[in-house]
Amino acid sequence: xxxxxxxxxxxxxxxxxxxxxxxxxxxxxxxxxxxxxxxxxxxxxxxxxxxxxxxxxxxxxxxxxxxxxxxxxxxxxxxxxxxxxxxxxxxxxxxxxxxxxxxxxxxxxxxxxxxxxxxxxxxxxxxxxxxxxxxxxxxxxxxxxxxxxxxxxxxxx
Numbered sequence: 420x421x422x423x424x425x426x427x428x429x430x431x432x433x434x435x436x437x438x439x440x441x442x443x444x445x446x447x448x449x450x451x452x453x454x455x456x457x458x459x460x461x462x463x464x465x466x467x468x469x470x471x472x473x474x475x476x477x478x479x480x481x482x483x484x485x486x487x488x489x490x491x492x493x494x495x496x497x498x499x500x501x502x503x504x505x506x507x508x509x510x511x512x513x514x515x516x517x518x519x520x521x522x523x524x525x526x527x528x529x530x531x532x533x534x535x536x537x538x539x540x541x542x543x544x545x546x547x548x549x550x551x552x553x554x555x556x557x558x559x560x561x562x563x564x565x566x567x568x569x570x571x572x573x574x575x576x
Contacts, residue, residue: 459496463489 457465467488471481514533518526 459492459499462495463492466492 463485467481467485470476470484470488476484518529521529
């Protein structure tokens with residue numbers, strides 16, 4: 420009787436090798452793709468070009484569609500920015516609530532953990548203002564919708 424477990428083992432090995440290869444390819448080329456994707460200011464012109472190419476739009480039609488596309492793409496960018504700011508607020512609240520339940524030693528480790536996670540996220544995403552999207556509108560050091568930090572109390576007060 421032939422041993423089917425050998426065949427199963429070979430197939431599992433091939434599957435795992437494919438998964439590992441796919442992960443490395445994604446990590447290598449996925450970052451490049453994220454860094455090269457067009458920023459919000461390019462969404463409207465790119466969309467109009469795609470529509471024009473695909474539908475064979477006449478110049479007059481392009482001019483009629485341009486403000487419609489621009490207005491809606493601007494709204495999409497606003498919604499995206501608000502969502503990112505809201506997500507950041509939720510993460511900060513979660514970090515605060517978790518910290519309240521930890522011992523001083525755990526808080527130190529948790530702060531280090533969060534620092535590493537932020538650094539990893541920063542590496543994965545292009546820096547603000549350096550990628551094709553450019554900096555978000557407004558204060559370049561703040562996320563849209565982000566509130567300034569409260570003033571620190573004076574020493575000895």
